[in-house]
Amino acid sequence: MANLKSVVRDYLALAGATLLGACTTVGPDFERPEAPWLNDWTGGSLASLAAESRGPHSGQTQAWWRYFNDPVLDQLITEAQRVNPNVRTAGLRIMEARAQLGIAGSTRYPQAQQATSELLRVGEERAGAPDSSTTAFNTGLSISWELDFWGKFKRSIEAADAAYLASIAQYDDVQVLMAAQVANLYCLIRTVEARLLIARENAAIQRRSLEITERLFKGGAESELDVQQAKSLYLGTLATIPPLEASLRQTQNALSTLLARAPGPLPEMASGKELIPQAELEVIVDMPADLLRRRPDVRAAEMQLAAQSALIGVSAADLYPSISLLGLLGLSDTSSSRSPRVLNWALGSGLVWNVFDHGRLTNTVLVEDARFQQLYEQYQDAVLRAAREVDDAAVGFVRTREQIALLADAVEAAQRSLDIATLQYREGLTDFQRVIDSQRTFFSQQDLLITSRGALTQSLIAIYKAMGGGWEQGRSRPVLDDATREAMGRRSNWKGVLSAPLPAPGVDARQTPH
Numbered sequence: 001m002a003n004l005k006s007v008v009r010d011y012l013a014l015a016g017a018t019l020l021g022a023c024t025t026v027g028p029d030f031e032r033p034e035a036p037w038l039n040d041w042t043g044g045s046l047a048s049l050a051a052e053s054r055g056p057h058s059g060q061t062q063a064w065w066r067y068f069n070d071p072v073l074d075q076l077i078t079e080a081q082r083v084n085p086n087v088r089t090a091g092l093r094i095m096e097a098r099a100q101l102g103i104a105g106s107t108r109y110p111q112a113q114q115a116t117s118e119l120l121r122v123g124e125e126r127a128g129a130p131d132s133s134t135t136a137f138n139t140g141l142s143i144s145w146e147l148d149f150w151g152k153f154k155r156s157i158e159a160a161d162a163a164y165l166a167s168i169a170q171y172d173d174v175q176v177l178m179a180a181q182v183a184n185l186y187c188l189i190r191t192v193e194a195r196l197l198i199a200r201e202n203a204a205i206q207r208r209s210l211e212i213t214e215r216l217f218k219g220g221a222e223s224e225l226d227v228q229q230a231k232s233l234y235l236g237t238l239a240t241i242p243p244l245e246a247s248l249r250q251t252q253n254a255l256s257t258l259l260a261r262a263p264g265p266l267p268e269m270a271s272g273k274e275l276i277p278q279a280e281l282e283v284i285v286d287m288p289a290d291l292l293r294r295r296p297d298v299r300a301a302e303m304q305l306a307a308q309s310a311l312i313g314v315s316a317a318d319l320y321p322s323i324s325l326l327g328l329l330g331l332s333d334t335s336s337s338r339s340p341r342v343l344n345w346a347l348g349s350g351l352v353w354n355v356f357d358h359g360r361l362t363n364t365v366l367v368e369d370a371r372f373q374q375l376y377e378q379y380q381d382a383v384l385r386a387a388r389e390v391d392d393a394a395v396g397f398v399r400t401r402e403q404i405a406l407l408a409d410a411v412e413a414a415q416r417s418l419d420i421a422t423l424q425y426r427e428g429l430t431d432f433q434r435v436i437d438s439q440r441t442f443f444s445q446q447d448l449l450i451t452s453r454g455a456l457t458q459s460l461i462a463i464y465k466a467m468g469g470g471w472e473q474g475r476s477r478p479v480l481d482d483a484t485r486e487a488m489g490r491r492s493n494w495k496g497v498l499s500a501p502l503p504a505p506g507v508d509a510r511q512t513p514h
Contacts, residue, residue: 025151026320027313030158030306033376035383043288044387045394046463049281061469065183068277068457072268073186076259080182081175081474082481083260090171091479095488097160097167098497104160107153112144140330140344147325152317159310166303168502171479172296172471178258179470183461185255186269187277191454192248194274195447199240202443206234209439213432226432233436237443276453279460281397292386295468301375301382308372315365321353386466393462400456407449414442475502 065077081087116139123133148154210230216222253263292298328346333339354361418438424430464470478499480488485498 024149025154025313026316027151027155028309030162030309033302033305033379035380038289038292038383038387041288041387043291043394044391045398046288046390048398049394049463061464061467062472064282064464064467064469065179067279067282068183069279070186070272070277072272073183073277075268076186076255076266077179077182077470078473080178080258082477084174084178084258085260087171087174087178087474088480088484090167090174094164094167094171094479094502095494095498097164098500101157101160101164102497104153104157107156108148110143110145112142114142116140116142134339135335136332137334138330138332140328142329143325143327144350145325147323149323150317150320152314155310155313155317159307159314162303162307162310166300166307169296169300169303171502172474173300175471175474176296176465176468180461180465182255182258184458185251185258187454187457187461189248189251189255189269190272190274190276191450192244192251194276194450194454196241196244196248197274198443198446198450199237199244202439202446203234203237203241206230206237206439209435210234222432229432229436233440276450277457278453279457281460281463288387288390291390291467292383295386295466296471297468298379298382298386301379305372305375305379308368308375312365312368312372315361315368318354318361318364319358321351324350324352326350386468389462389466393459393466397456397459397463400452400459404449404452404456407445407452411442411445411449414438414445418442472505475505 065073118136118138120136121133122136146153210227213222213226213230217224217227249265252265252269256263256266259266293302326346326348328344330344331341332344333341418435418441421430421434421438425432425435478485479502480498488494488498
């Protein structure tokens, strides 16, 4: 036994020295990708809004919807970011990525560990002789530990870690999308409610005009043409109401679905009808390059690129020999006094090198490299699309705001025109056609103004979405609800993986969860 201890001690010392010397890592080290045009981009249309914003810092985009001062909107966004099925699915992908990272981290330890044990009762029966039986016991432990000479396992951990960070960024992106979608649908519902109010008010005005022309026609003071014109305008206005009511219900259904509710109107929105949420741009934008790189979808694309970069190193390591430390310990014994207890042990090393498979292994490296380049192009596309969203939202906000100023004057002029035409018609100074035209114009301009006010709010929402704001609060909430954690905990031994909090915004999460 003393000899065995000496051999094990010497072997472990040799293994330790070997591990210390095994520091080569093949494959490329990941470098953050650059978009050549980005550093010179000044923000496009967003730059014109920077001077108007009144907030102290861009970090205020964390809960941008609060600028609308609408408690119902606040409540609905918070609920959607917690219960929406897409949000929950994104959270479960984080759990999957954590488990994958745990698998990658386990490669730092012996990869093959096998314990065996046998217990046999052997007997023999002979005629005229007493029965004989023997109990045999064998147990053993074998270990194989491939040394990470070429950094294959290190690269695997890098890839899993980057994939974990990508899953968090994708979760953040769903939070951003959810806030924007809820706010858009909420605004659209309020806009349609306001349009319905305008349509019904104008229909009431036109109905009174129709009643007047019918009385005059029956009294012989007017022709039937006036009656039919008034009737046509009135019925045309009524015809706009059913499509608006259908659109209202469909939009309510869409919002209910985001909230994981059955389709239908939301009780919370019963009050405050026809009030379109309004706000001004409240934040000073950062440098455009920093703004775009901070977006969750761009961060996710970057982390996916980092994961693929590490996989190149994993495949490149297969071109080199793998060296393993091997160990075996076994014990056997029987109940027979003639068979002594036996202890078997073995220590050694092994080398495996696929020297005749060079073509397959080389092309596997090329496959991973081609995939890396594809993801690089996807990253460039993600940055370009992000910049486009920023500019589209900003220019939409600016131009719609200009349009609203003009439409407000147009509605005022249309109202004045209708008042004058109605007065002149009553005094017999003009025909009824002028009244009809004025009513039609007034309704059209009112409806367009309401629609544009809704579009302005949606453009503002689009700006905040393009800035990538609204995900930060999701980091402080549990990824999974209690019921889901309990259900998954009953099926499998997740330990603390399900309840581990997400890293705080801006904190590096490159660590293996235990």
